[in-house]
Amino acid sequence: MSSRSHDAILQSAGRLFGERGYRAVTVRDIAGDAGVSAALVMKLFQSKEKLYAAVQPDDSLLAEPDVPTSELGRALVFRVLMRRERSMQEPWANIPLAVLNSPNPDAARADIHERYLDTITQLIGDATQDRRFASTVIALMTGFGEAIRTLGLFDSWDVDELVGHYGAIVQIQIDASKAATQTGAPSPD
Structure with missing residues (x-):
């Protein structure tokens, strides 16, 4: 796994959650936008909720x-x-x-x-x-x-x-x- 894939997932998730909200975005939506598999998203972040938390204001x-x-x-x-x-x-x-x-x-x-x-x-x-x-x-x-x-x-x-x-x-x-x-x-x- 490259840090580029990780960063692409975070960038896509942040943008999609921001545009559509938590409930309207699926892991598959994020994976497709980031150009990775949904399995990789789940492997890296374990759940949609954890991914959402990862892209919140720090x-x-x-x-x-x-x-x-x-x-x-x-x-x-x-x-x-x-x-x-x-x-x-x-x-x-x-x-x-x-x-x-x-x-x-x-x-x-x-x-x-x-x-x-x-x-x-x-x-x-x-x-x-x-x-x-x-x-x-x-x-x-x-x-x-x-x-x-x-x-x-x-x-x-x-x-x-x-x-x-x-x-x-x-x-x-x-x-x-x-x-x-x-x-x-x-x-x-």
């Missing part, structure tokens, strides 16, 4: 950028644009599909909710009880990922202009989190 999305907090909004937006430029999978865009198309949507929602919310909460220092700023950053980035990948809304924008524009929008929430932590109260923004 924690590399949540790796802490090596930038000051004052530049974090721009850094998060820049990462999305670089993944698009390199034709890489966009985890932010896949979050809604990972939940909705999961064999167990409630468990997927709880897992993704906690992983992402905990990480972003720590990253931006959100001390609010309801983690409102971290939640808003996640919503903004998920929407941005969808707008870039699914809708192509910003295709005509210059990268630097888009990083500055949308990064500033995300940064408002990051800065509000910092201000709320310093004052001990949520910002009215």
